Amino acid sequence: MSDKDKMISVLNEVVVPVLRSKGFSGSFPHFRRILNDRVDLLMFQFNRYGGSFVVEVARAPVKGLIVNGKRIPPEKLNLYHTLSLNSYRLGSKHEDHWFRYGWPQLKINESLKKIFVDIYKKLANEVVELIETEAEEFWKNE
16 A cells, blocks of 8 residues: 555545534545535645645535536535635645655655654644634635
8 A cells, every 4th residue: 555545544534534524525535515605625635746735625605616617516516616716725824734744755664664654643633633723714714
């Protein structure tokens, strides 16, 4: 299993149940919560070179959006549909924030990787904390 696969597995184990408990639907990496007055969106995006990911959040109108002349209903919206709207990257209040779990440029042997095993859960818990604080604040106040 690759480092990315391990990270996704832990995010599914730790973060996705929290999202579900908050009323989010969707599947990894795109989630949405349809409320009376808005749609809250969350997306995980992995670095194409490996070793890190970001979590972006956005809001959309509860009626959905028109994208390239096509109506996207709220139950089909994802963050890519909101490129013209404001979005926010979790952890980026002061700088661009990436959750770093790997070192793709280094060849790390298996015994060294065992030392860093807890990094996956640490990052997943950090994502949960930022959803509770920054994301909820963004969705309510945007």
